[in-house]
Amino acid sequence: MSSVNGALPTTIIVAGLALAGCALLMTALNRRMGGGLLAALGVLEILLLVLVGMIVAKLADGGRPASLPTLIGYLIAIPLVPLIAGLWGAMERSRWGPAVIAVAGLVAAVLMVRLHEIWPVIHV
C-alpha cells in the first residue's frame, strides 16, 4: 500500500457533513435524539476506525509523517469523537442533543483535512 486510498477520507468527509446537516435540521425542527442519528454516528465510527487501521498499517510499513507525535495524537482522538459525542448527546432530551452530534460530524470532516496536512500521503 503506497498511500492511504483517497476514497475513504472523502467518504468520511461526505458522511460527516451529511450527518451534521441532518442533525442540525433536527435541532431546527425541535426534534430530540433518535435511534437513526445514533446509527448514523455508528457508521461514522466504523469508517473512522477503518481509516485509523489503514494509517497504522502505513506506519507499520515504515512510513513516517513530519510530526509523528501529532499523528499519534490524531489516531487516538479520531475514534473518540463519535463515541463521546454519542454518549454526551444521548444524555440530552431536547433539540440540543442532535446539535452535539452535528459537531461530531463537522469535526470528523475537518479532521480529514488536517490529517492530509499532517501527512500528505493520506489523500482526501
Added chain:
Amino acid sequence: MSEPTAAPDTTASAAPAARTGPGRLLIAVYALFALSATARAGVQIATKFSHAPVAYLLSAFAAVVYILATVTLANGSRTARRIAVLSCSVEFVGVVAIGTWSVLDPATFPDATVWSGYGSGYGFVPLVLPIFGLLWLRRLHRRESTRDAPDGELPTVRGAMSADGRHR
C-alpha cells in the same frame, strides 16, 4: 443518572441545568477546544519550543483558559459560573488581542496558535464561542434570579434588572 428536562421552569438545582439544553452544546465545543489546544500546545512546546516561544506560550495559555471554561461550565454551581464568566471574558479579550497582534506583527507568529488571525485556522469559532458562552451564562443567571424570587413569583422587570446589575 437522571437529567432534568431542558424546560426553563425546572425545579432542579442550577448545576444540572447548566449542563442541559444549549449548555450541553457549549460544553461539547469547549471540551473540543480544550483538548485540541492542550494537545497542540503540548506538542509545540515539547518538540520545537525555540521556533516560536511567544506563540507556543500563548497556545498554552489559551489551552488553560479553555480547560477552565469547560470545567466551570460543566460544574454549573454559582461560584463555578462566576469563574466561567471570567474565563469567557479573558478568552474573548485574548482572541481579539492576539488576533490583532498576529495581524500587525506576523513575525512573532511563524506558527499558528488557536487565537492568531482571530481564530481563522479554526473557522473563527474561537471568536464567537466566548460570546455564546457569556450569553448562556447570563441566561442561567437570569433564570436563577427568577426562581429565587420571593414568594416564588416572577420578579418585576425592575427587580430582574437590578439582580443583573449586581452581577455585572
